Amino acid sequence: MPELPEVEVVRSGLHLAITGATITRVQVFDDRSVKRHESSRGPFLDLLTGVTVLSAERRGKFLWFPLSTGDALVAHLGMSGQLLLRTPGGGPDTHVRVRLAVEHPQHGELVVAFADQRVFGGMAVDTLVPSPDGYPTGDGTQAIPSRVAHIARDPLDPHFDAGEFARALARRNSGIKRALLDQTLVSGIGNIYADEALWAARMHYNQPTYCLSSRRIELVLAEVRRTFCAALDQGGTSFDRQYVNGASGYFSRHRAVYGRQGEPCGRCGESIERAKFMNRSSHYCPQCQRIRPVRVP
DNA sequence: CAGGCTTCCTGCGCGC
DNA sequence: TGCGCGCAGGAAGCCT
Numbered sequence: 001m002p003e004l005p006e007v008e009v010v011r012s013g014l015h016l017a018i019t020g021a022t023i024t025r026v027q028v029f030d031d032r033s034v035k036r037h038e039s040s041r042g043p044f045l046d047l048l049t050g051v052t053v054l055s056a057e058r059r060g061k062f063l064w065f066p067l068s069t070g071d072a073l074v075a076h077l078g079m080s081g082q083l084l085l086r087t088p089g090g091g092p093d094t095h096v097r098v099r100l101a102v103e104h105p106q107h108g109e110l111v112v113a114f115a116d117q118r119v120f121g122g123m124a125v126d127t128l129v130p131s132p133d134g135y136p137t138g139d140g141t142q143a144i145p146s147r148v149a150h151i152a153r154d155p156l157d158p159h160f161d162a163g164e165f166a167r168a169l170a171r172r173n174s175g176i177k178r179a180l181l182d183q184t185l186v187s188g189i190g191n192i193y194a195d196e197a198l199w200a201a202r203m204h205y206n207q208p209t210y211c212l213s214s215r216r217i218e219l220v221l222a223e224v225r226r227t228f229c230a231a232l233d234q235g236g237t238s239f240d241r242q243y244v245n246g247a248s249g250y251f252s253r254h255r256a257v258y259g260r261q262g263e264p265c266g267r268c269g270e271s272i273e274r275a276k277f278m279n280r281s282s283h284y285c286p287q288c289q290r291i292r293p294v295r296v297p
Numbered sequence: 298c299a300g301g302c303t304t305c306c307t308g309c310g311c312g313c
Numbered sequence: 314t315g316c317g318c319g320c321a322g323g324a325a326g327c328c329t
Contacts, residue, residue, distance in 0.1 A: 001321085032306085036325095061324095076323080078305095078306090078322085079306085079321075079323065080322090095307095117307060118306045118307050118308080118321090118322085119305075119307075120305070121323090172298085172299070174299075174300080183323085183324080190322080191321090191322065191323090279322090280322060280323095281321085
């Protein structure tokens with residue numbers, strides 16, 4: 001399940017490989033993987049064929065590729081999506097839904113295969129609109145795909161507004177994990193990293209946000225950043241592995257709570273619990289992560 | 298406005 | 314051995 005670190009590894013690899021490449025052929029093997037494409041603008045294939053890729057950008061878990069036409073190719077990996085970089089004829093990949101053949105002036109012919117077992121992800125061609133906060137996006141322009149414009153910046157983004165995040169938490173009557181997973185407040189965090197960061201911050205997943213001090217909010221953001229950076233450091237030096245296996249190897253070794261229900265907490269030895277929350281599961285230590293009472297003003 | 302619930306989807310692991 | 318069920322999860326849209 002790709003979250004920010006996994007998506008960033010994919011972005012940086014593709015940025016190096018296909019910036020400046022021209023799309024020569026597009027094949028859609030499964031229409032379900034072309035999601036939320038504005039068909040009134042024209043067929044997906046026609047909007048891409050013969051077009052040059054200008055860069056690879058990311059906001060939260062969304063990827064996009066600004067194009068020479070002024071549009072952008074948007075991709076979301078969903079639960080099981082991968083963007084596999086291949087040479088022509090290479091790799092007997094399974095679950096390939098969309099295939100882009102590109103020609104790069106230096107790297108020659110390459111293939112970008114969108115593989116997605118569970119079909120939660122998808123691709124679309126989208127128009128670029130001005131970034132709502134007016135600050136530059138990854139490519140130095142203020143342009144962002146219209147379908148991505150509502151997504152907040154991630155906590156590693158230099159223009160992430162921590163003050164606005166704290167004000168939003170103070171306004172709403174909500175649990176901290178719900179807020180961390182709300183991509184319009186802060187982006188890039190999924191179920192695994194949320195559980196890990198909350199454990200590190202000793203915070204209960206259902207801690208009401210309005211009674212968190214700005215110091216406590218800063219603390220949980222710092223733990224999110226630390227978790228992201230640790231995964232990014234592990235992530236992706238291997239050019240091959242990052243595309244063959246889109247899943248992060250990081251948490252197969254470094255998980256503190258996710259998937260470890262019944263095992264002892266690494267801090268206090270209490271048994272890790274798993275609870276249903278928001279139609280998914282939350283893993284936490286009932287000893288270290290307790291709901292703190294509402295502060296009396 | 299916020300939050301709860303549903304839909305999309307497939308492979309795997311469990312119990313019988 | 315095989316079947317059927319539940320589970321896993323990100324995002325969006327509907328409903329309350």
